[in-house]
Structures are given as C-alpha cells and as structure tokens.
Amino acid sequence: MRATVFAMTPFRQRKGPMLACCLLLLLVFGCIDYFTGYEMGFFVFYALPVGLAAWHLGRGPGILIALASSLTWWCADRLAGQRYSSNFMLGWNSAVHFSSFIINAITIAKIKASLDQRHQLKKDLAQTQRELERTAALLALCPACHKPHEPAALQRKTAAYLNGQPAAPGDDARCESCRANGSPASLPASSHGQP
Numbered sequence: 001m002r003a004t005v006f007a008m009t010p011f012r013q014r015k016g017p018m019l020a021c022c023l024l025l026l027l028v029f030g031c032i033d034y035f036t037g038y039e040m041g042f043f044v045f046y047a048l049p050v051g052l053a054a055w056h057l058g059r060g061p062g063i064l065i066a067l068a069s070s071l072t073w074w075c076a077d078r079l080a081g082q083r084y085s086s087n088f089m090l091g092w093n094s095a096v097h098f099s100s101f102i103i104n105a106i107t108i109a110k111i112k113a114s115l116d117q118r119h120q121l122k123k124d125l126a127q128t129q130r131e132l133e134r135t136a137a138l139l140a141l142c143p144a145c146h147k148p149h150e151p152a153a154l155q156r157k158t159a160a161y162l163n164g165q166p167a168a169p170g171d172d173a174r175c176e177s178c179r180a181n182g183s184p185a186s187l188p189a190s191s192h193g194q195p
C-alpha cells in the first residue's frame, strides 16, 4: 500500500528522496574527482545533480545543491593535492565554479517553472473550452440552421447541466438534423462592435 502511494505521488512532491539522490550522486562524483586527481577536469559532471535538483525540486534546492557541488569540488581537489599560488587564485576559481552552478540552477528552475505554467494554462484553456461548449449547447436556437430546439431536448440538456451531470455523447449546440448532416457546431462570429 505504501509502495503504491509512493508510486502515485508526483515526482516533484517526493523532495526528500530526490534530494538524497542528488547528494549521493554528488558524493560519487566527488570520489571519482578525488581518485582521478586534480589534473583531470571533472567540473562539468557536477552540473548533473544541480540540474536534477533544480528541475525536480525548484530553485531553492537547486541552489543548495549548487553550494554542495562547489564544496565537493573544492574538497576533492584539495584532498587530491591541488595547490594554488595564492589565496586569491583559490577564491577566484571557487567563485567561478559556484557562480556557474548557481546560474545553472536558476536557469533550469526557471525553464521548468515556465513549462509547468504553460502546461497548467493549457489544461485551464481546455477546461474553459469544454465549459463553453457545454453552455453553448443550452442555446434556444441551433447555431447552424437557427431553428428552435425541441423543448424536451433543451430541457433534458439544461437539467443535466444544472445537476452537474456529464453531457450525453454527441450533445452540442446543434439540432438533431444538423448533427446528422455534419453542419458546423461553432457559433457565428458576433458583429457587435464591428464597423
């Protein structure tokens, strides 16, 4: 049961396991970076946990993993024997790495947020369109032939709408004969406000 609930939970809501996964990945990359030595550049691989955290968890956790990535890179290189000619060079390199990770995290989180927003707008638009079509089906006249609907059919559709019941299959604003003929169901464009 617990496993089923876990599987059905959206990925973004499983923050703890995802954060742990990013930290574990960071630890693995840190170890590889240490064992391969400071001469072999391993910087680009740290972007993976940063990107994963920013994409799945958002900007805050992305920045947190960016900070952890910088620290891991710094520790791995220092332990591997990397030495700088001055503290300024050490600070400069650390700042460049950290800035790069932060920019990655913020950019990826922003792209994900925009995609999520676009997806939500698309869903809202589809829902509004369905509502409009449902409401248009309650018009007294058929929009295709302009003939009044059968009172019984109109009453049935209105009652279903007011009771919150789903529309019958094929129900729209057209009358029976227009539906059978395949006449367009869309409403004519309004001329109000036109010159």
Ligand SMILES: [Zn+2]
Binding pocket: 142, 143, 144, 145, 146, 147, 174, 175, 176, 177, 178, 179
């Ligand atoms: Zn009609």
